[in-house]
Amino acid sequence: MTAVLPARPTTAERRAAPSLAAAVRDLDRRRARSRQRMIGASELGECRRRAAYRVARRRPTNTRTGLQAFLGTELHRGVLRALRRQYGGLTEVALRGEQVKGRCDWWHAPVVEDLKTTSRFGFERVLTRGVPTKHWFQVAVYAWLLRTGQTADRRLEAGTAQDVDGLRVRYLSRDSGEDVVFEAEHDPTLTAEAIVWLSDVYATVEDEGVDAVPRDGFGPGVDTMCDWCPFLDACWGPPVDPETEGDVSRQSRLTVTDRDYVGAVHDYDAWRAAENEARRHKEYARERLRGRSGPADDLHCEWSGGVLREQVDKDAAVERLTELGEVVPTRRVRSPRTIRVTRDPTRPEQEARP
Template identity: 90%
Template sequence: MTAVLPARPSAAERRAAPSLAAAVRELDRRRARSRQRMIGASELGECRRRAAYRVARRRPTNTRTGLQAFLGTELHRGVLRTLRRQYGGLTEVGLRGDQVKGRCDWWHAPVVEDLKTASRFGFERVLTRGVPTKHWFQVAVYAWLLRTGQTSDRRLPPGVGQDVEGLRIRYLSRDSGEDVVFEADHDPALAAEAIMWLSDVYATVDANGPEAVPRDGFGPGVDGMCDWCPFLDLCWGPPVEAETEGDVSRQSRLTVTDQDYVQAVHDYDTWRAAESEARRNKEYARERLRGRSGPADDLHCEWSGGSLRTQVDKDAAVERLVDLGEEVPTRRARSPQTIRVTRTGARAEGRSDAAA
């Protein structure tokens, strides 16, 4: 039998740059977080259904990793290294309890700090809305595990509690490099609330399985929590394929039963009314703030914009092209889908009851 040797790669193939995206996916696949089954502290307060799948040891169905997330992770490591070299303390401290584990970003006694790298949108959201409860859960549990000696780090003596008095969360914008720090005293009640959240998940999984645990996300295409969840397809089902190319009328996988549909219609009507009232109240507050800025208790108000700027007059540009006998450039674009929910009026039996 004659051996068939593989074809030698061409010079162009040998010079081709390796794929960074492929390297990122493989690295994330091998990381402990991708393989872990115990709940990580960073998942506390996030989505109970996702935590339930971890507890039930279900295999993730969606493991894509974005390059942006990878860059955020590497930036995260570099910042922690800088903090440790400049101020001391321990970074990435391994912690492990009976039901939860994690890595404390920075323990600079007596304060536990967690670092969050954020996009411009995420950073602005924290500035306007404050720290999400789930982030306080995470750092509070780190403090509790350290105080009770539940560590898995060779740099710390096993079983020996550490002195932790304060909590700190630092948000760093990946776009501007700006950071903002939020601080609080150690609060045992906050850690207890986080542990109760997790205990309820464990109890429901043991009694009825992970599908009995409610979701906290609003579903794919609506909530980023779901879009990037490793259990997306397991939780919501596989994507609904379009019957024809470009079909946008296919049913969402968020609606399963007729009762789901009825509830969604009523939800849309309710939140449409709430949105209108909220917009009215916001505009009223905005007009009262016009011409004023500065601190207001724990908030701060400032105005920006309002300057004149030059922009293209599209209508005049089209008219000018027509006058010159030029063809107006066009492109095909799909029009936005609209939805109309209306009242159907009283039903016949209802009118009969009223007449009677």
């Protein structure tokens, strides 16, 4: 019998650059949070169904990690290291209670701070809308765990209450390097709301099961909360197969009965009306603000843009190419699908309402 030796790698294969994406995925799988089964403080106030999967000890079905998220994590570590060296305090403080655990980014007594690295769009959203409740939940729970001595860090004596009376959330833009800090006093009410949220999830899972816990996201393609959820397929089912399911979405799988269909159509009609009304109010307020800027209580208004700039005149460019006898470059694109919901004229309006 002749031995068959494996083919030796070519010079090109030996010199090929290793895959950074593969290294990131492997590193993420090894991290404790990827294997975590207890609810983390960072998940409080986000999606109850995701928290329920943690409580039920379900295995994640979607473990992909984007390179951008990986870079954000490494930037996060570097910033914490700089804060600790410059101002002291403890970073990455391990905390653990009976139902929740987490790592406090920075405890610079008597203030607990959480650092969020975000994209330019996320940073702008925080500036316009403020701190989401889920982020206040996170630092409030960190403060509670420290104040009650529920620590799992060798640098702190377990069971010993720590001094905390302030909360901070710092947002850092990965694009510009700009940061903004929001502060608040320690509020037991905020902690209580977070604990109630968590307790409700535990109780529902125990009494009725995971599927009885409501979703707080609107599904893939609609809500980024779902797009990057580690339990996406478990919650919304596997990706749609166009060959067997046709032109549907994962959300459309929820529309099973005629009643489901009627409810979805009326939801679309109601939110379309609300969207149009909100746009009218926003534009009216915008016109009232023309020529004005500056602080307004807890908000600030400023105008930008309005400068002249050069841009390609597409119509003139096509006309000029035609005059020169040149072929106008084109490409095939799929037109967007549209939906049209109208009133049924054969039914009185009162009768049509569910």
